[in-house]
């Protein structure tokens with residue numbers, strides 16, 4: 313083998329920007345021209361790399377961004393100015409000055425927050441953009457529904473505030489139709505009350521990915537998909553409406569390489585704690601991925617990895633940097649071969665949701681756990 317000038321990574325995530333474009337277009341097609349899209353890019357764009365994803369979503373015509381903190385909002389600003397960005401969580405008192413200065417839209421749950429933001433905006437001689445949050449059953453942020461008329465009134469009384477939105481968040485949209493509809497009704501009541509008092513309504517939004525799929529009557533004039541944008545369908549107890557769910561393409565693949573292959577006899581212990589002992593002569597492949605890359609140790613007993621298009625079971629515990637798989641049926645396996653942890657190879661594929669199931673968790677966590685050590689490699693339109 314010739315030595316590579318720049319070595320290929322041992323473990324990397326491939327991000328398909330064409331799939332991202334396709335997913336945004338599919339969502340847009342489903343919701344129609346009168347509903348805008350707030351793409352949620354918190355947590356480094358669900359592990360896909362915020363800068364590249366935000367830049368590409370700008371080129372694909374997203375309307376608004378949703379983030380979890382000011383650093384994420386600033387990263388978006390460094391990619392392109394002028395994109396409305398909503399801080400989905402509460403803004404801490406000491407963050408308000410910076411957030412208002414940078415024009416980040418703020419989520420507000422009570423009168424005290426409004427007063428403080430108004431003061432800071434006055435000092436800056438600017439107008440703060442406010443999205444009021446209604447707690448309809450999530451129990452995390454937001455005002456009780458019956459406090460909304462007062463909050464809106466306060467917002468209009470205080471100087472330097474602009475009412476940019478009102479929203480709620482569903483707790484169980486993928487699982488529980490009854491509870492979701494109860495939340496929706498309570499939000500609709502608030503909206504009706506406000507509009508019947510003659511107010512001009514701003515952006516009204518409620519849908520995360522699951523609600524976007526299941527509750528078309530909850531789209532209002534803006535939706536907030538995260539997971540769907542990255543091509544993953546939230547799976548819960550409610551059966552998914554097939555059309556959009558089947559159209560989406562996973563954006564991220566997680567890959568690694570075989571570093572060693574050896575044939576061992578029966579009764580050979582594999583990895584820490586001798587949790588696995590071979591029951592027959594076995595060909596073992598050692599791979600350059602471990603829990604420090606975000607391949608969860610809890611995947612150990614169940615997970616499989618694709619090599620030469622075949623599913624290979626993991627043997628023994630996943631360690632910090634390395635994982636051992638059974639390649640007895642693949643004698644062609646050699647050091648340097650590519651192994652697919654999330655993604656497709658030939659006719660087989662392993663989704664982020666499947667890996668999450670093996671670990672007893674959810675795809676949101678699986679994607680956002682892919683660590684700093686894993687380079688993100690962009691493919692597709694304008695990936696350079």
Ligand SMILES: *Cc1c(COP(=O)(O)O)cnc(C)c1O
Nearest residue numbers: 352400481520521536537538539
């Ligand atoms: C994270 C988040 C979303 C996106 O959720 P998905 O299930 O990934 O679509 C939407 N709204 C709020 C308030 C969020 O915090």
